[in-house]
Amino acid sequence: MIKGLRLAVPLLALSIVTGVPGIPQASAAAPRNSGNPVAAALDRAFAKAAAKAGDPGVQAVVIRDGRLIWSANSGKAVDDPPAPVTDSTMFCFASFGKMILGTYALRQVERGTLALDKPISAYIGKEVPGSNVVTLRMLLTHTAGYPDLYADPKTAPLFAGGAHYDPNRPYTFAMLAKGIREPVDPGKRYDYSNTGFIILARVLSKTAGGDEAFERALRLFLQRAGSQTGNLLTAERSQDAFHRFAHGYSVESSGKLSDFFTAFGATGIPTDLYGLPFGDGMFAGTALGGARFLNALYTRKELLRPGTVKQMITPSPQSVALGDTYGMATYSITVGGRAWQGHSGAYGGFTSRGATDMARGVTLMVVTNREGEDSAADKIWEELAKAYASTTH
Template sequence: MRASAAVITIAVLGVAGAAAGPPASAARPSPHPGAVERTGTLSRALDAALTKATADSPGQGVQAVLLRHGRLVWSADRGTAVNNIHPAVPVDDSTLFNYGSFGKLLLGVFALHQVEEGRLHLDTPISTYVGDTVAGSRRITLRMLLSQTTGYDNVYADPQVIPLFPPGTEGAPPGTGPNRYRPDRPFTFAQLNAGIHRPAEPGARYEYQDTNFIVLLQVLVKRLGGRAAVQQQIARFFSGAGSVAPENGKQITQDRYARTTLRHFAHGYHPLADGLGLQDYNTAYGATGVPTDAFGFPFGDGSFAGTALGAAQVLDALFTRGKLLERATVDEMTQPTKQARAAGSTYGLATERTVVDGVTWQGHPGTFGGFTSSSYTDIGHGATLVVLTNRDDPSPTVSDRIWTSLAKAYASNRQ
């Protein structure tokens, strides 16, 4: 579940400036006194659950929010956004995190909007849009890309692609050197396309692969008139999510060069073996800004960064307020495919579901470059819970562990 570089800010709302915060280990209240609609028992339960879930990782950066029917019910910021400077930079409401594979849901929603508008078709071979430039394009459809049923292999494990990234990245075996990794040099689709080969039995089975969404972004680029046009249209589309009450000033972005991104983007940290500390993915290989494989083009598998409120706002607009897609499209999107069910998965079209203490949630997880994200909506009750972190640990994923603790508190105390 990776994510990478790009160009153009998606101001889902606006962007608030960074502010000095309290000690990094403390939960930071909303910068707008009285702005968060506190719900007594539920808020206290969420505060306690977050404190317990983060107790063993002091300093780890966390943003978390709970929305209900377009209103911000609860939020918390904890830990540090950037550790290895003095003084450390605390997480606040404006801190931007890499969304990782939550970006698949965002890109998928935008693609489904293009289907609704008649610009794309779910069951037409993608050769209609990309010609024969992508292997297997005459047998692959948009539906297969969105449902992870193409039969493509992991592009990041291909011998031609492995040297482009740091050791241990995605399919790269541990110990392989970053032979050609240059974190300040933009990536191209052609570099990734060299590792995309003829798919095996398209449509036959579900297999989660980042390759599918890399190809999806290329389909959009070709169909909608180029990278800049796609980014501009994505920005306009997600601005339709509208703001949530009573907050304002949050964002989702694809632009790693924007002044706002550089000012507010957290660093992602990965624990080193044998307790030797943390590796800062942003600086470990000499990046002078946000690494070019962090998010954005051409990485359709993880094109976005943003705040927890930005992510929650989109899910709320999609699943609760019905502002982004038609209801029939959302219903199709959230229905697990027969291939996914056969594999024991709940994946539909760019989204999956999970159940915690009897509550069913719909959304998508993500992880890359020291960041993890867990973003889901309880559609039945109009509640959206998002957790973002800048610390990764695969077993279990950091944000999933925290999110599950919060989801349990929500299930026990929702009103």
């Protein structure tokens, strides 16, 4: 959820993921990754990249053909009082969640609940401007043309830095709707839009029968991805999660870190960090939770039909015209000579990147609690992708 692009620890604490159902436990006495050249290369790349990124709090995992083959944690989940990142630490996924929400939307198309090319007025009436022209396909491909509501004078003051920002007050769609303006040339061009995904979440909520029914339906959908508990992947806000949540840190121009949780007086998880009505960044969880979702979608193909997955990953004509690879809520990048399909995200001091090498059934997910001029997750992810490619066929 990029709403405008928007301590250091001297030693990295690497650890095999433990305590997660269905994952074999490593022997405590065994040296880490001894005799495993792939894992050893990933260890080295992780340590180097995390240090270069300023030693943020990080979780990283690699899954191959459904099996966890490598993982690492490092840095602090919370700077003050200090707490380390563990296997169970939760992170905001930000815009990585667009792919999760988009997958759920495409499942509703498969079921016949929604249609890709029908105006969204069929589902939400005249609730938003342009609903009689904009379609689900336009929302998923960022071609609807909605201006950024976070920059609109009616809604900008409601967010961090604004005069009316209150991180303890729940947001509603009605609050955000005040900043939704008429779309510009809907369907004509690709223009990355957070507003479009907020509207998408509203469409999905209305067709599900309301927010609570939508959250229940999402919970059942995520069970199919092997992320059946809110400990791994969730769109539901819970005060219980606060004690496992990393704080998000933004790097100020002076180099000082700003804690997104405490800088504005939040008494728990800031209410704009994830969950409804924020369809542009609705999910939170662990790197393992994100990786399991990717694996279920792109490797096992258990969330959507193969034909739907093909539609999803095919870049839209409008995206191709700009030299981009964005399809429906996902895009591809080439790193280490290999094509990876997924999404990234940045918001509230958090960054994420997760993607799958569909040709080899390999998924790599990185989440961090450090946001600056460059994405810490992107940097670490790319170094890990290169290391994996260099040591495998």
